[in-house]
Amino acid sequence: MIELSNEVVARAREGDETAFREILAAFERPIFHTVFRLVGGRFPNEVEDIAQDVFLKIFRSLDRFDPERGVRFSTWVYTFVKNHCFDVLKKRRLATVRFERSGIDGETAFEPESVAPSPTDHVIGGELAQRVAVAIDRLPDDQRLAFVLREYQGLDYREIAAIAECSEGTVKSRLHRAKQALRHALRTYVE
């Protein structure tokens, strides 16, 4: 669990660059990987840009973070990740629909970017890696969010519920359904 002292946030709010760097150092890797898990399957070449956008939004909004309200800074940060990634996915889906309705050959004109395995992938997992990535990518957005935050980022149910703006019970249910779907998709490896 990543947590940053409110003092660092307060310094960042005052414009202290060292504090911005501390926030980046604490969150750049988890945010980068969460963005990758949420949108990277479809837009692998834009993960870095999207992660940068998330940080800019966080930095611009720092004066709205109020520790007095009992919200953890990490929860607040992940809320930005979720909102921005879902916005990106939503916009791209709309773009796809528009494109297909425009009369252009939808099948060949718009292809989601594929996740090409690197040579390293072949050495350390190859096919399974690809299958896991694809299976996660095919989960519905809300299930993928719950799964990524829980299994990759190690957040607790309460925090995920706050980020996803739903109840803890809903988070558990989404996780259960996500794991069921993944087990089904990866059944040849599980059995």
Added chain:
Amino acid sequence: VNPQERPNDPVSESCAEHARQLAAELRAALDAAATERQRAHRAACPCCAEAFVTGAVATHRCPDLPSDFADRVLARFAVERPADEAPAPTDRALAAAVAAWLAPDPPPGFAARVLAAWRADRVAAPRRRPALLRRVAGPIAALAAAALFVIVRPEPGVEPPRATVAAGPAISTSVALERLANERERLMRAVRHEMLPASIGAFDGTPRLRSRTPVRTQGTLWHASLRRVATASEATRVR
């Protein structure tokens, strides 16, 4: 060495065995390297900290975080936010700025009264506010939204009104002030044209309700508050 070509040659048999040994050693070395790389990857990558589903998730693809990621983010941020930019003004200073915008020559305590007026309006149902915003004419909605975002910024220890979320996309204080400045003339024309009541009494600095809409529901109460702010502004100007 190809033992198929010379199957009866003892030297070839030996070479074939040697080749098999070499291949086995090579395979073992590759496996060891892969395991080592996997172990190193698992240690470095937080994604791989937990196994799930198959227990073999450590074989997944992880993207490489660019080493200069932080620098790139800060560089972009610096472009937006010059280093010499003043720190964000306090809530009270913001309220005063907005009050000054609404009433160029505000009487003493006007900013506090604007804040108090807004807080009183928090009884309106937050869910209805976006609909009300849409129903009110465009420029007035813009005026209301811009003013709301700035005016309702809570003081420390005061729970922020839910309307800041419900009324529309949150914007930074500097953007809100800039928008207020940019929209000023257009909005004031709209205010004069659409919201100026038939008669305005002497303005004593207290925002007052001079609405043509009867205050019946929570919604109209809030609607009326828009008129009240605009009326207060115009009243000051008239005076």
